Amino acid sequence: MSTDLLLDPVRLGRLEQIDLPPRIVRLRELHLRAVPEVCMERPRLLTRLARERSLLDRTRISVLEQARLYREVLESREPVVAHAAAWLEGTGEVSLRGEPLPLLAGSTTSRFKGVPLYPEFLALTLWPELEELPRRRSNPYRIRPAEVDELNHDIFPSWIRAHVAEVARARAGASLEDGLLGHVDLYLLSKLSCISHTIPDFGRVLRRGLLDLAEEARQRCRRARGADRRDLYSALEEALLGTVAWGHRLSAEARAMAEREPDAARRAGLRALAEAHQRAPAEPARTFREGLTAIWTCWNAVLLENANYGLSLGRLDQLLADLYRADLEAGRIDQEGALELVCDFWLKVGDHVPGVPGTGEAFFGATGSNQAVTLGGVDAEGRCAVNELSHLLLRATELMRLRDPNVNARYHPGVNPPAWLRRICRANLRTGATPAIHNDRAVVRAMTARGETLAQARDYGIVGCVEPTSAGRAYGHSAAILVNLVSVLDLALFRGTRRDGGQLLGVDTGDPGGFAGFGAFREALSAQIDWLAARTTALNDLLGAVHQDIHPTPILSSIFEGPMEQGLDLSRGGATINGSGVAVVGLADVVDSLSALQIHVYERRTVGFDALREALLRDFAGDAVLRAMLARSPRFGSDDPVARENATWLLGELDRAFGSRINYRGGRYRVGYWTMTTHVGWGSLAGALPSGRRAGAPFASGITPVSGAVPCLATSLGAMAGLPAEAITSGMAHNVKFTPSSRARSEADLAATVEAYFDDDDGRRNGGMEVQFTLLRPEAVADALAHPERHGDLLVRVSGYTAYLRDLSPAMRREILERTAFALASEGGEGFTLSLGEVQA
Amino acid sequence: MREVGSPLVAAIKRHSLEDGPGIRTVVFLKGCAFRCSFCQNPETRDPRAEIGFSPASCIGCGRCVQACPRDAASTTAPERIDRDRCDRCARCAGACPSGSLHVIGRTHEPEALVAALLRDRPFWRHSGGGVTFSGGECLLYPRYLERVLRLLVAEGVHVTIQTGGGFDYDRCAARVWPYVRLVQFDVKLADPRAHRKHCGTDNGRILANLRRILAEPGLEVQPRVPLVPGVTDAPGNLEAIVELLVDAGADRITLLPYNPLCVRAGDRVGLPRPLHPERFLTWEEEGAARERVRRALGARRIRTAAPEGPAKGDLHPRLTVLGSTDRSRQGA
Amino acid sequence: MTLVDWLDRADRGLGAVLAGRQIPAARGAAAQACLGLLLRGLEAGACASESFHRRHVRGARARFLFRTEDRALASHLVLDGAELRAGVGDDGRPDDAEWDVVVVFRDASSISRLLLSGSPDVVLALVRRQLRVRGNLALLYKLGFMLFDLGGRLGLRPGGAP
Numbered sequence A: 001m002s003t004d005l006l007l008d009p010v011r012l013g014r015l016e017q018i019d020l021p022p023r024i025v026r027l028r029e030l031h032l033r034a035v036p037e038v039c040m041e042r043p044r045l046l047t048r049l050a051r052e053r054s055l056l057d058r059t060r061i062s063v064l065e066q067a068r069l070y071r072e073v074l075e076s077r078e079p080v081v082a083h084a085a086a087w088l089e090g091t092g093e094v095s096l097r098g099e100p101l102p103l104l105a106g107s108t109t110s111r112f113k114g115v116p117l118y119p120e121f122l123a124l125t126l127w128p129e130l131e132e133l134p135r136r137r138s139n140p141y142r143i144r145p146a147e148v149d150e151l152n153h154d155i156f157p158s159w160i161r162a163h164v165a166e167v168a169r170a171r172a173g174a175s176l177e178d179g180l181l182g183h184v185d186l187y188l189l190s191k192l193s194c195i196s197h198t199i200p201d202f203g204r205v206l207r208r209g210l211l212d213l214a215e216e217a218r219q220r221c222r223r224a225r226g227a228d229r230r231d232l233y234s235a236l237e238e239a240l241l242g243t244v245a246w247g248h249r250l251s252a253e254a255r256a257m258a259e260r261e262p263d264a265a266r267r268a269g270l271r272a273l274a275e276a277h278q279r280a281p282a283e284p285a286r287t288f289r290e291g292l293t294a295i296w297t298c299w300n301a302v303l304l305e306n307a308n309y310g311l312s313l314g315r316l317d318q319l320l321a322d323l324y325r326a327d328l329e330a331g332r333i334d335q336e337g338a339l340e341l342v343c344d345f346w347l348k349v350g351d352h353v354p355g356v357p358g359t360g361e362a363f364f365g366a367t368g369s370n371q372a373v374t375l376g377g378v379d380a381e382g383r384c385a386v387n388e389l390s391h392l393l394l395r396a397t398e399l400m401r402l403r404d405p406n407v408n409a410r411y412h413p414g415v416n417p418p419a420w421l422r423r424i425c426r427a428n429l430r431t432g433a434t435p436a437i438h439n440d441r442a443v444v445r446a447m448t449a450r451g452e453t454l455a456q457a458r459d460y461g462i463v464g465c466v467e468p469t470s471a472g473r474a475y476g477h478s479a480a481i482l483v484n485l486v487s488v489l490d491l492a493l494f495r496g497t498r499r500d501g502g503q504l505l506g507v508d509t510g511d512p513g514g515f516a517g518f519g520a521f522r523e524a525l526s527a528q529i530d531w532l533a534a535r536t537t538a539l540n541d542l543l544g545a546v547h548q549d550i551h552p553t554p555i556l557s558s559i560f561e562g563p564m565e566q567g568l569d570l571s572r573g574g575a576t577i578n579g580s581g582v583a584v585v586g587l588a589d590v591v592d593s594l595s596a597l598q599i600h601v602y603e604r605r606t607v608g609f610d611a612l613r614e615a616l617l618r619d620f621a622g623d624a625v626l627r628a629m630l631a632r633s634p635r636f637g638s639d640d641p642v643a644r645e646n647a648t649w650l651l652g653e654l655d656r657a658f659g660s661r662i663n664y665r666g667g668r669y670r671v672g673y674w675t676m677t678t679h680v681g682w683g684s685l686a687g688a689l690p691s692g693r694r695a696g697a698p699f700a701s702g703i704t705p706v707s708g709a710v711p712c713l714a715t716s717l718g719a720m721a722g723l724p725a726e727a728i729t730s731g732m733a734h735n736v737k738f739t740p741s742s743r744a745r746s747e748a749d750l751a752a753t754v755e756a757y758f759d760d761d762d763g764r765r766n767g768g769m770e771v772q773f774t775l776l777r778p779e780a781v782a783d784a785l786a787h788p789e790r791h792g793d794l795l796v797r798v799s800g801y802t803a804y805l806r807d808l809s810p811a812m813r814r815e816i817l818e819r820t821a822f823a824l825a826s827e828g829g830e831g832f833t834l835s836l837g838e839v840q841a
Numbered sequence B: 001m002r003e004v005g006s007p008l009v010a011a012i013k014r015h016s017l018e019d020g021p022g023i024r025t026v027v028f029l030k031g032c033a034f035r036c037s038f039c040q041n042p043e044t045r046d047p048r049a050e051i052g053f054s055p056a057s058c059i060g061c062g063r064c065v066q067a068c069p070r071d072a073a074s075t076t077a078p079e080r081i082d083r084d085r086c087d088r089c090a091r092c093a094g095a096c097p098s099g100s101l102h103v104i105g106r107t108h109e110p111e112a113l114v115a116a117l118l119r120d121r122p123f124w125r126h127s128g129g130g131v132t133f134s135g136g137e138c139l140l141y142p143r144y145l146e147r148v149l150r151l152l153v154a155e156g157v158h159v160t161i162q163t164g165g166g167f168d169y170d171r172c173a174a175r176v177w178p179y180v181r182l183v184q185f186d187v188k189l190a191d192p193r194a195h196r197k198h199c200g201t202d203n204g205r206i207l208a209n210l211r212r213i214l215a216e217p218g219l220e221v222q223p224r225v226p227l228v229p230g231v232t233d234a235p236g237n238l239e240a241i242v243e244l245l246v247d248a249g250a251d252r253i254t255l256l257p258y259n260p261l262c263v264r265a266g267d268r269v270g271l272p273r274p275l276h277p278e279r280f281l282t283w284e285e286e287g288a289a290r291e292r293v294r295r296a297l298g299a300r301r302i303r304t305a306a307p308e309g310p311a312k313g314d315l316h317p318r319l320t321v322l323g324s325t326d327r328s329r330q331g332a
Numbered sequence C: 001m002t003l004v005d006w007l008d009r010a011d012r013g014l015g016a017v018l019a020g021r022q023i024p025a026a027r028g029a030a031a032q033a034c035l036g037l038l039l040r041g042l043e044a045g046a047c048a049s050e051s052f053h054r055r056h057v058r059g060a061r062a063r064f065l066f067r068t069e070d071r072a073l074a075s076h077l078v079l080d081g082a083e084l085r086a087g088v089g090d091d092g093r094p095d096d097a098e099w100d101v102v103v104v105f106r107d108a109s110s111i112s113r114l115l116l117s118g119s120p121d122v123v124l125a126l127v128r129r130q131l132r133v134r135g136n137l138a139l140l141y142k143l144g145f146m147l148f149d150l151g152g153r154l155g156l157r158p159g160g161a162p
Helices: A009-015 A022-033 A041-052 A063-076 A123-129 A145-159 A164-181 A202-208 A210-223 A227-260 A264-279 A288-305 A321-330 A335-349 A360-364 A388-400 A418-431 A440-448 A454-458 A485-493 A518-550 A554-558 A587-603 A609-617 A624-631 A641-659 A678-685 A713-721 A746-758 A778-786 A810-818 B063-067 B091-095 B110-118 B121-127 B142-154 B169-175 B192-199 B204-214 B237-248 B283-299 B325-331 C003-018 C031-048 C050-057 C108-116 C122-127 C137-153
Strands: A037-039 A085-088 A092-095 A114-116 A187-189 A372-376 A406-411 A436-439 A460-463 A467-470 A481-484 A577-585 A668-672 A735-739 A770-775 A795-797 A802-804 A821-823 A832-835 B008-016 B024-029 B050-053 B101-104 B130-134 B158-163 B182-186 B220-226 B252-256 C061-068 C074-080 C084-088 C101-105 C131-135
Touching: A009 A335, A009 A388, A022 A085, A022 A335, A041 A063, A041 A145, A063 A227, A063 A288, A063 A554, A123 A145, A123 C137, A145 C050, A145 C137, A164 A518, A164 C131, A164 C137, A187 A518, A202 A210, A202 A288, A210 A227, A210 A554, A227 A264, A227 A288, A227 A554, A264 A288, A288 A321, A288 A335, A288 A554, A321 A388, A335 A388, A372 A388, A388 A406, A388 A418, A406 A418, A406 A440, A406 A460, A418 A746, A418 A770, A436 A440, A440 A454, A440 A460, A440 A467, A481 A485, A481 A518, A481 A678, A485 A518, A485 A577, A485 A587, A518 A577, A518 A587, A518 A641, A577 A641, A577 A678, A587 A609, A587 A624, A587 A641, A609 A624, A641 A668, A678 A810, A713 A735, A713 A746, A713 B008, A713 B121, A746 A770, A746 B121, A770 A795, B008 B110, B024 B110, B024 B121, B063 B091, B091 B101, B110 B142, B142 B158, B142 B169, B169 B204, B182 B204, B204 B220, B204 B237, B220 B237, B237 B252, B237 B283, B252 B283, C031 C050, C031 C074, C031 C084, C031 C137, C050 C084, C050 C137, C061 C108, C061 C137, C101 C108, C101 C137, C131 C137
Parallel strands: A037 A114, A372 A406, A406 A436, A481 A577, A577 A668, A735 A770, A735 A821, B024 B130, B130 B158, B158 B182, B182 B220, B220 B252, C061 C101
Antiparallel strands: A085 A092, A187 A481, A372 A460, A436 A770, A460 A467, A795 A802, A832 B252, B008 B024, B050 B101, C061 C074, C074 C084, C101 C131
8 A cells, every 4th residue: 555656655745845836826816806797608598599499388398308408508608718808806807818828628607707697596586686786795796787688688587487486386386385485484495596416426427438428328228118218318418418519619719729829838738728628528537637627527517507506526536546646657747737737626616606696695695606525534445545636635725725615524533544634634724714524434324324335425525515425326415405493493382383473384282381391392393393394395395396397407417326327317316326405404502492491491490481482572681580591501512411312302303304204306305414604594583592592693503502502622522422423414514613823733632632523432422423613813804804805815614615704794704703712722821841851961 | 738528629621732741631629728829720729619700691680699698799799799708608609590600619529520531531542631630739639639540540541730739748659649640840939938928838848849759750740830920030030940950850841831811810709819910921021031941951051952933923922832842852 | 595585686676665765755654655656656667768668568477466464455566568557456356366476465564664664674574474475486576676777767776777
């Protein structure tokens, strides 16, 4: 093993010395300063072609029709090798002629930094504010008046009755219609916006090339029985050939530019681009550059088909390791060259931002596309998979400090070298926010508990925020449903209605004041959870069926494990592994509320339920004593057995309620705990809680304990490490905020802390599953808030993803600043020691 | 002082990075013979339980006033409790809904204490850490320590003792030293009169214990001098301590940076604030003390390496004064 | 992603223009009058301005009903492909199914509370069950854009007409 070039510690050490080349520094600056511009290319082409083919009023579009449509778009899009202009903050439109050429051609949109529009999903939500987009306070987009008119006149009207939400509503029937539209305080359904929370199978792209895959589809089509299967195989072929065409058109454009280019160096650069894109992804990749080129070209194609909400890149350090090694051995590349390519790739991946309407900011504020990259961990056989490329990708991440891609590190205690964990910790200390760290042992346990084989589980990549997903073969849509657990607690507290009364929403579980004990309250909550699970999964299945009928996904299916083998589109269950994910928001606040109810209402009876309910409705006005008492109840994240028991019970209930249900593709629902910024959005709408939380305050983020509830780090980590991993099958985001110190031991201290948190204590507990750090220097934050223009790239950890501080809403900034901060070194320091041992001769 | 029953534990601090090697779990026992003006933990002086008050969480409900049988609690007094009237019955703490008033000091049976401590085993395992006993003066309780330490050491736990030197040597040598890996021994003042002035007692016993423990075979001893402006950095003190340590055979000396938290540390238990500076010293300000120690060592023909300065852009350069023994050994 | 987005976006224009802050003259008017005024404004805009008509009315077909839960108050707006009509009442079509979009306010006070608050928060109104929406939301987004445009043309918002 030690003979592997990619495991040479001297080479790893050398990586640390590499800095960003000036070319990348310049491109990065342009990237950070660029204002997103609405891109008309996709909606314009799609609308025209769909109209020509009369697809807009259809209740069913076959996968083959869809594939032909996309192929034509791929053959019609303008192949952009290097953008001619960009819109820069504070400057306006500037020409990019003379700027460094990228090492990858093509882009997600026609703009330098584009906002792609998906009128078949949620683009129409931007309609009311089209003219306001360039002027709105948070995350403005540039749009030209003529483009506003074109969208208003031509494009949006075409989709009024043809987009997924409306088709679903028309099918829903009275009872579900209200559920689709009216319960935004209870849950959010993300199939309205697309299904892209997954990882394509880039392994087959790199190994075989798309032409070979297309040939396989053609062969299978010939042998296939039934029109549906033949359609599917023809569709896969169309999709693959369309993607190949896109690559070849980029290549041709680069070659044409090279012909016209007077500068010899740029001409050579363009020729290299032309060569790489001619080869990849049509043929198997032979070099590291071809590998990245193939992935990027496919990425363009997949994003034509689906809006980017957490479409993830998977385990790049595994996918590309052989190509990188071969290049090194042949002397085709060195570390500097590879790092530069990766930096280019990182910038390309962030070349688009999701089109989010103003209010969406409250729930998904300042998020990029959450394109997760996963590094390290073990291979399918359980062997250490950390290699030089893992380190190189990490180095690129900490040098670039970008919100996209969302880099996640895997660490397998006992298998991966501790130096890998220390390296991950160093990156966190340097960036203050990334990467998140996942415990392979706990994650693999959770995944195998849901039926993945050991090999499939070990080959997991992170999707979106924190959701582990068997890479390239699991179509899990881990963000399908977001649930506000606090509103479910409300249903139990208020007999199945909202606080202000009104019609029965959940189940009338009776007046908690009349319950014999806490057990009865738990049963009531359990019934409400069941109601919610039934309701949300029915809606998700309804939306899934709409996707099957009007939005099959031939492009993603063409580079995924399963559809080719089974002859079934992904939307119909073609993947090897199927599932849907539920993200639960507000866990800590609900556990704390349960413990307060148990202790004060049902056990000690220090307060009657009616009095408590009245206090909640008054937001504790005049009830400071009661509130103080409630807030001292056992807290989630502490050692208290009451808190631990309630947490374990609730995690189990949610897992049972959702995990027992089978989705429209035949996969099970899984539950995860991450919140994006919904804990602030939903928190602002929620009333006072039995935990003592005041109305409007943010919920705790992810699965993190409530801020301030558990001031001791060891206690909190110990409790979190004891949570049942097998009930957390769709990931968790555990935020730990440190005030950094520059003492030399910090890296080792942080690594030892993570190692201890991951430790299963000789089988006494599961071991922590995930942790993500916020390392904020208070003075840096103060300066960034005072002078946002100087800190365009200050990254902060939200929940599951990182964002630029300047993009966050004031409420979200406040939430991050008010998180419990643990010290990496106490005020005193450990002192300065002089040895007396060395007596002068 | 005779050891009667179990001592009270004032606090257990988990995940400490500065109380011995690795990540430590620190147990603070109550009771100390000294009255150092710069004490960081004045709530651990008194061996008895007492009432602590944290103003930040007080909601001003006045339940303490109703609960107190001696009329010692008042919501208008900033310190809340009239300590002269208070007989520590703790009814106020029992009535306090927010925990703003609370009891400091609880007994822990050795088995229960060890079980609670062992929760942190994963932290020790991966950092080379362990348990540190501090105080107060934890060595006032060798019998109790022996019972606890025996259990800990049986679990393979690394134990550190922090002491101010006021203990019965022979009893500790018999009951405690066999279980201990490291003793962090604080030496504040060499001069007995200065010691009486700033710490309330003579230092004869401390220095005698220091000399004996430094001669103890197989016990790692780390003498530490807390820097206190105008007290421990007074002319001649650092030099005298260096002399003393070199003569006694110490192999190192640690300067603890001045910690201004000592000024308000007694607020919680109603102690008056000492007149010490309320800010950290800068690395440069501390440099004078380091230089004095180095010169004193030079006079004894001992050369030391220059310590590392604070890292660039450091928030609290004064907090990160460090230099491990390993690093400074490169000096010769 | 999310209904919240939709609903708020769709209603932002509506809410903003409905708010007393944008039509000061309407502040304090009864809810019905306020709503009526707004819809009349659209009608007037469509009649008076050729460009407004071309931009929003020509070729557009949608039927909006605004009413309280108890149907005591109602207004409607109809785009029939060539013209925009607005009026009080349900236009003789009491069945919700005959409308593309129905915005139902819980009661009259929830109309005034929303319309006359300094900064109407439609999401909050939805969450607090002060209103609910039935029908094709895309049409509501379109209406939001019309109202936003109208606000600009009337000089009621900074920036004015494009």
